[in-house]
Amino acid sequence: MITIINHLTAFWTVVVMNCIQPSNWQYCYRVDEWLVPGMIEGAKIMLDKEYLCPYCTEKNYLKEL
Numbered sequence: 001m002i003t004i005i006n007h008l009t010a011f012w013t014v015v016v017m018n019c020i021q022p023s024n025w026q027y028c029y030r031v032d033e034w035l036v037p038g039m040i041e042g043a044k045i046m047l048d049k050e051y052l053c054p055y056c057t058e059k060n061y062l063k064e065l
Helices: 002-019 022-028 031-047 056-064
Strands: none
Touching (some): 002 022
């Protein structure tokens, strides 16, 4: 439960507080381009053990060193 609260607090602080500023509206108004795909990818990473995360190849390379 505390993890969910931490993620929501971080989302509010970083995304919402920056997107309410008029100078950032041009970057934030298309939520379907950045938020929805990010949430789908996060759900895939959490739920599907076979899904390769974005930096898995780099992580595996570093483990080999």
